Amino acid sequence: xxxxxPFPRCYPExxxxxxxxxxxxxxxxxxxxxxxFAGGIAVNALGYGRDDLAEIAARQMKKLSHISNLFTTxxxxxxxxxxxxxxxxxxxxxxxxxxxxxxxxxxxxxxxAQRTRGKDSYNLLCFHNAFHGRTLGALSVTPTAKYQxxxxxxxxxxxxxxxxxxxxxxxxxxxxxxxxxxxxxQGEGGLKAMTPDFAATLNRLCRELDxxxxxxxxxxxxxxxxxxxxxxxxxxxxxxxxLAKPLAGGLPLSAVLIPEKINSLIHLGExxxxxxxxxxTTAVASKIWDLLSEExxxxxxxxxxxxxxxxxxxxxxxxxxxxxxxxxGLLLGLEVVKSSENGQELLPVLLExxxxxxxxxxxxxxxxxxxxxxxxxxxxxxxxGVDIMEEVFKSIAVKGGLSx
Numbered sequence: 001x002x003x004x005x006p007f008p009r010c011y012p013e014x015x016x017x018x019x020x021x022x023x024x025x026x027x028x029x030x031x032x033x034x035x036x037f038a039g040g041i042a043v044n045a046l047g048y049g050r051d052d053l054a055e056i057a058a059r060q061m062k063k064l065s066h067i068s069n070l071f072t073t074x075x076x077x078x079x080x081x082x083x084x085x086x087x088x089x090x091x092x093x094x095x096x097x098x099x100x101x102x103x104x105x106x107x108x109x110x111x112x113a114q115r116t117r118g119k120d121s122y123n124l125l126c127f128h129n130a131f132h133g134r135t136l137g138a139l140s141v142t143p144t145a146k147y148q149x150x151x152x153x154x155x156x157x158x159x160x161x162x163x164x165x166x167x168x169x170x171x172x173x174x175x176x177x178x179x180x181x182x183x184x185x186q187g188e189g190g191l192k193a194m195t196p197d198f199a200a201t202l203n204r205l206c207r208e209l210d211x212x213x214x215x216x217x218x219x220x221x222x223x224x225x226x227x228x229x230x231x232x233x234x235x236x237x238x239x240x241x242x243l244a245k246p247l248a249g250g251l252p253l254s255a256v257l258i259p260e261k262i263n264s265l266i267h268l269g270e271x272x273x274x275x276x277x278x279x280x281t282t283a284v285a286s287k288i289w290d291l292l293s294e295e296x297x298x299x300x301x302x303x304x305x306x307x308x309x310x311x312x313x314x315x316x317x318x319x320x321x322x323x324x325x326x327x328x329g330l331l332l333g334l335e336v337v338k339s340s341e342n343g344q345e346l347l348p349v350l351l352e353x354x355x356x357x358x359x360x361x362x363x364x365x366x367x368x369x370x371x372x373x374x375x376x377x378x379x380x381x382x383x384x385g386v387d388i389m390e391e392v393f394k395s396i397a398v399k400g401g402l403s404x
Contacts, residue, residue: 016355021048024377026360035385038360042187042219042331042372045246045292053249053284060283067279069272075283082289083255087229087241090260094253094277098218098244099133101254102181105240106137107271108262109179109212115265116210123177125211127163129189129365132181132216141181144188163189164198173205179212179240184230187219190365191326191333199236212239212262218254219331222246222292223375226302226329233328246375249288253281292375301375304382305329308371311386319393321346326368330375333368346396353396359388 003014017029024047026034039045046053060075067073076094083092095101106124113121126132126141133139136155139148143160161168163186173180180202186192206213215238220230222243227233229241239262244254252275258266291297309325312334316322323335336347347363354361364370373382 023047023049024374024381032358034355034358034360035381035388036360037371037373037385038362039372039374040250041245041362042224043245043250045222045224045375046249046288047374047376050249053287056287057251057280057284060280064279066275068274069276072277073279073282075279075286076277079282079286079289080277082286083257086293087257088259089241089257091258091263093256093258093271094282095255095273096252096276097133097254098216098242099135099138100273100276101218101242101244101256102132102138102141102214102216103135104256104271105214105242106141106179106181108240108256108258108266109214111270112212112262112265113178117175121176121178123157123159125173125177125180126158126160127182127186128160129163129186129192130160130181130183130216131186131188132183133218163192164195166198166201169198169201169205173209173211175209175211177209177211179214180206181214181216182236183216183220184234184236185220185225185327185331186364187331187370188364190335190368191331191370193326193328194234194236196234199231199234203235203237206239207237214238214240214242216242218242218244219372222289223298223301224329224331224372225327226298226305228293228298230328246292247288248281248285251281251284253277253285297375301329304377304379305332307379308332308382308386311383312371315386315389315393318390319397321397322393323367327371330371330373330377332371333364334371336367336369350392350396353392354388357388357392359385359392 005015018026019029020027024036026036080092084090093104095104110122124141126143128143130142132142140154140158148154161172184194202213215231215236217229225233231238239259241257247253309332312325316325321336321338323337326333351361351363362370
């Protein structure tokens, strides 16, 4: 663990110092190994120690590492053409992070609304417990007090309603809105999944009102949920799609997929970024895109996700302090429904004990363990992780006086 690090106080005082990784395992500086069910927060889809990706990056670094967005490169063109072909879009804008991709999508939504319906159509609709990023615009559509309050005032014209509430959506959305931004599974909101009815209502209202539908696939996209795009699994019909986390395997690259009706209204120089779409990141991402696009690979993610979800369901039925299992594919959540007998919040205790036993897990919201392992994980490795959880849960139940 690193204490007294040089990073700002928005990070914990002590941080695990990770030295290297291979497959689905990480190793810290002391030589301790960890089975990784966090996946760099859904980034490391192909696991660690990939010689193929390292060779692509090294080869491109020797040729050309950066030229700015005043020019382009072969890797950027190759990746961009693959991406727009897959989704039936006309253009892709490369950026650096999920927050920046969502920020860009919000800008283009307001640009589109202004140029088609006038300056009064600028409002943005989001949903409670959503997470779209920490830059000021993305934060403005992340309606959680602990994230927003220190940075008030945020951008004007945002409104939040309950996720999956068709009645609230019907009564709120009107032509004053430029866009709705949504996840299909709320990564920070307890892995709550969009219902088909809500997706259908969103599709209908956005088409009737010409309000753009922005789908944030930063965490859910690129086969994570058992379909290539998560919106395919629920029948959602987006106008703009944002991608990031697994796109370049841990290198900083994100993207916004843009249809013709929006691209035709964008003028030269209206948006840009210095580092987005650099030759190294796009060269690596092009290989990753190919691998994650393979139908057999996508099918395997769905199958392993079903297996994992079934094991979590069995765990939940055995321990009284566990509740609902949520999610799809290999983005899953397990609810922690009570505190220990002394009133201590149980979720952080579980996270620490799991790490001490060699399993890295995330949290989601106030009450969910979140699992986003590398998509290359095997059934045996999933079972090993669940065995560790069972061991920890038994120990916690005994120590905390909680019933099994």
